[in-house]
Amino acid sequence: MKKEVPIAIGFLTAVLILFEYFFKTAVPAVSKIATDATNWGSIVSAIAMGLAAANLIIIHARRIRQRHPDAWMSWVLYAGILVMLLTGFAKPKTATANIYSFFFDGLYLPLGTAMFSIMVFFIASAARRAFRARNLDAAFLLVPGLLVMLGNAPIGRLISPWFPKASSWFMNYANVAGNRAIMIGAALGMVLTGFRVILGIDRSYFGGE
C-alpha cells in the first residue's frame, strides 16, 4: 500500500495527461479532466510553498539557537516574511498598502534588478579567465562569441559593416543548428526519464521504508 498506491497515482495521472494530448478529439470529455488535474498540480504546489517556508523558518530557528555569528540576520529574514504577510492583503490606497508598496517597490523589486545587473561583471571576469583558445574546440567557441559581441553593438558597424552580417549569420545558422541538436537529444532524454518515473522504476524519492 505504501508503495503501490503512490506508483498507481503517478501512473494514472501521466496516462491521463498524455491520453488527452494525443486523443482529445476522440474523447472530448477527457480535456476537462486533464485541465482539472493540471490545476490540481498548481494547487498542490501552491500549498507546498507553505512546507518550503516552514523549512526556511526551521533552518533559521536552528541558526538562532546555535548562536551562529549571523543569527541576528535571521531575524531580519523573519521580519521580511512578516512585513509581507501583514501588509500583502491590504486594500489599495490605504496606509497599510503604502507600507507594502514601500517594501515591494522600494526594496523587493530593486533587489531583484540590482542582483541581476551585477551578472555582467561576472561575465567580464569570465571573459578574461575562461574565454581562451586553448584548443580548436575552444577557438570555435571564441570566434563567434567575439563577432557577435561586436556585431550586436552600434559601434560594430562603425568599425566594419561586416560585423553585423557575421553576427547574424552565426545567430541564424550555427546557433540554430546547435540548438536543434540539443533539443532533439534532450527531448529523447525527457521522454525516457518520464517513462521511468511513470513506471515506478525510479522511486528514490519515496524516502525511508
Place this chain on the structure above:
Amino acid sequence: MNLATAKVWAGALCVFACYSFLWKENRFFRVFQNLYVGLAAGYSLVVNFNNVRRQAWGPLTTKGDIWVIIPMIFGIMLFARLFRKYAWIARYPMAFLMGLGSALSMKAIESDFVRQIQASLISWKGVGLGGTLNNLMLSLGTALALVYFFFTFKPNVVSNAAGRVGRWVLMLCFGAAFGSAVQGRLSLLISQMQFMLKDWLHLIS
C-alpha cells in the same frame, strides 16, 4: 520625505548592498540578502495563498466544486515530511506531482523532437553557393551535432570524425549565444546606472 523619494533612496541602498558583493562578500550584502529572501518568501506566501483561495477555496465554497478538496488534502499531506514517522504519507501527493510533471515533459516529443526534425528538412540547393552552405549548416549541422550525443554505439572512424565536426557546430552555437547574452546582461547594468544617475542623483534627465 514622501513615499516616492523614500522608494528611490531605498532602491539606491539596495544597489549599493548588491554591488558591495563585487568588492568582497560582506555583512552589508548578507543583511540585504536575508531581507530579500524574507520578503520573497512572504510575497510568495501571499501570492500562493491567493492562488489557493481563487483556484480551490473559491470554487469549493461558491460553486460547490467538491473535487478541489482532493488537491487541498494532497497539499496538506505534503507536510507529513516534517515528521519522520509519517513521512511516507507525503509519497501520495509527490507521486501525483512527479507523474504530472513527467507527462508534461514528455510532450517535448512533439515540439522539441518531431517539429525540430521537420524544420531541419530543407533543400540543399540554396540561392547561390552561400545559400547552399547556409542550408547545409542548418540540416547537416544538426545531424552531425547529434553524433556527439551517442552514448552506447561502438565508435568507429566515421562516427569519430562526424562527432568531432558535430562538437564544433555545438561550440559555434555556444559562442554565438554567449556573445548575444553579453548584450542583454549589459543592458541591465546600463538601466541600473540610468536609475542611479537619473532618479537618485538627478545628474541626467
Place this chain on the structure above:
Amino acid sequence: MVAGKQTTFLFFVLFLATAVYYMTRAKVGKLPAVRRIPGLDAIDEAIGRATELGRPVFYVPGRTEINTAGAAQNIAGLEVLSHVAKLTARYDTELRVAIAAASVYPVAEAIVQQSYLEEGKADKVKPEMVQFLSNEQFAFAAAGLSIMNTERTASVIMIGEFQAESMMLVEGAAQVGAVTISGTARTAQIPFFVAASDYTLIGEEIFAGGAYLSKDPIRIGNLAAQDWGKLVSMAIIIIGSLMVTFGNKSMINWLKK
C-alpha cells in the same frame, strides 16, 4: 487522434517500445558499453576533494517546479543527487542541497534521507542538508552565493533546469575556488556553464547521469534506446533533406500528419 499528432504518436510508441526492448535485454545482463562522460566521472573526484578539505558539497537540482514541463530535467538532477548523497553519507562529508521550487523540496529531502538510510547513516541527516532558499530567482542566487562564501564550499554541482541565475552561481563558485560541475538541457544557459565551470554536461548528457552513475541495468538500457532515437532522427534529416532538394516534400508532409 488529434490532427497533426499522428506521426508524433507513432514516434512516441516506437520509442517507448525500443526502451522496453532494451530494458528486458538489460535485465538478463546484455548491457551495452557506455562511452565515458567526463563531467560525470568528475563527480566522485569533486566529492573526494570536499572530503579531503573537510568542506561541504553544494548541490542544486534545477530551479523549476516539479509539476511543469521542466520536470524531467529536475528529475535528472535528482537522480544524480541520490548518487551524490550516498557518497557524502559514506565519507561523512557535509552536503548542502539548495532548493528553489517549493514542490521539489519534499522530493529532494526524501532522496537525501533515502540515500543516507541506504548507507546506514540515517542518523546523520540534518535539516541543513536540504534547504529551501527562495523561489524568487535572484534571492535564490544571492542566498546561494552567501552559503558558498560563508561555508567555503569545496565543490559545486548544479544539474537540472536553470535560467539566468546559472552564470552567477558558477562564477560565484569559481570565486571561492570550488570545483564546479554543471549541466542543463536549457540551451540558452549551456554557454555560460561551458565558459565558467570546470565540467559541463550538455543537453542530453544530464539524462544519462542517473544511468551512468548508478550502473543500473534498466537505465543503461534506456540510453541505448535514446541512441536509436537519435540515429533515426539523423537519418530522417539527411534523407528528407535530399528529397526536398529534388523537389519531393512527402517526408515533410508525413511529419506534419
Place this chain on the structure above:
Amino acid sequence: MNALKWFGDLDKRWLYLLLLLVVVFPLLRPLGIPIDVTASTSQFIAAVDKLAPGDRMLLVFDYSIGGGPDVDPQAQVVLAHALSRGVRVVEVAFVDTGLNYAVKTVELWESKGKVYGTDIICLGYATGVETAISAFAQNISAVFPTDVRGKPIGSYPIMQGLKTAADFKLITEFATGIPGPAEWIRQVVTRFKVPLGCGVVAVMGPQNVPYLQSGQLVGLLGGGLKSAAEYEIAVKMPGAATAAMDAQSLGHLMIVLFVILGNLLFLVERQERRAAKVGGVRA
C-alpha cells in the same frame, strides 16, 4: 609582455571598476554613435503603421522583474507610437510582475491626457500561463470580468465589441521567458489568425528568429534594449534606450578587449612554457 602579465594578475575588481566607468561615462556625456535600424525592427514598425486610428491593439506585459529593464523600453516606445497614431490600446499581463509595469504605464499616459477606458485600459493579470492565454483568446470577459480597477469591462467604450483575440487588429507581446512568442503563437496565432509582433530580451532573440522567417510573427524586436533604441530612432521618439546605446557599444568593446588580452596572455605563457621545456632538455 610585462603589460600583459600585469593585466593577467590584475585584481578582478579593477576590471569591474573599469567596466562600470565605461558604462557610466557615455550616459553622462553621450558620444552619438549612429544607430542602424535593422530589417526586423522596420517590419515591426510597419505592422503598427498599418493600423488605422481607432483600431484596437493588445499589449501584453509578460515580463519578470529581473529581465524587465531589457524589454520595458520596447513596450514603452511601441505603446507611444501606437497611441500617437490614434490607436486604442488594451493592456494585460500573464506574468504577475508584468502587471506592475502595465499599471504604471497606464498612469503615465493618463497624466499625458489619454482617457482611461476610451484610449487605453488595463485588464489585469491572469494566472495559469498557457491555459490562461488560451482561455483569454477564446473569451476575454470570462478571464477578465472586470478590469484592474474593479469595474465590469463592458462599461468601458474601448471594450465594446471585443469578444475574442480575433477582434484585435494587432497583438504585441513583450516577454522575458515563459510565456513568450511560442505560447502566443500556439494558442492565438494558429487559431485566430491575428497578426502578432513580439519583443523579447536579447538572450531569447535568436531562438525566435525562425517564427519571423515562417511568417508566424509580423515583427520581432529580438535584441532587447538595442531593438528599442532602433525603434525610437526610426519613429523619431528618442528615449532611454537611445541614450543607453553609447554605453552599450563601449561596454561591448571593453569585454571584447578583455577576451583578446586574455588570449594574448595565454599565447605568451604557452610560448614561454615551450621555451622552458626545450631549455630543460638541453640542460
